[in-house]
Amino acid sequence: MIVVDSSALIAILFEEPEKQAFQEIIDGDERCILSAVNAHETACVLRGRHGVAAVARFWQWLIDNEIEIVAFDEVQVRAAAAAWPRPNIRVTRGHLGLSIIGTQISGILDEA
16 A cells, blocks of 8 residues: 655656656555545645646546545544654655655555
């Protein structure tokens, strides 16, 4: 399972240099999920930078890539906050991207 981060989505949707690497990781996994919080954050960034058409493209991209939006409750938020930072999490060009996926947070969202 992959837990997709909003910065990875922004990199993909804005066609940043990391796009191909992030898309390949998403394409290579059986199940990809996105927290409702990150979906909202991504939609707000897209609307602010590119308008409502970009948000519509985002929703369609989620459907096309079979990304499931899941809840992120208080227990999960606290567990994720306690897990941060970890030495194996890398920040590249200001993006957390997929670096936390499958390592820290996937266990928190396993019940999703």
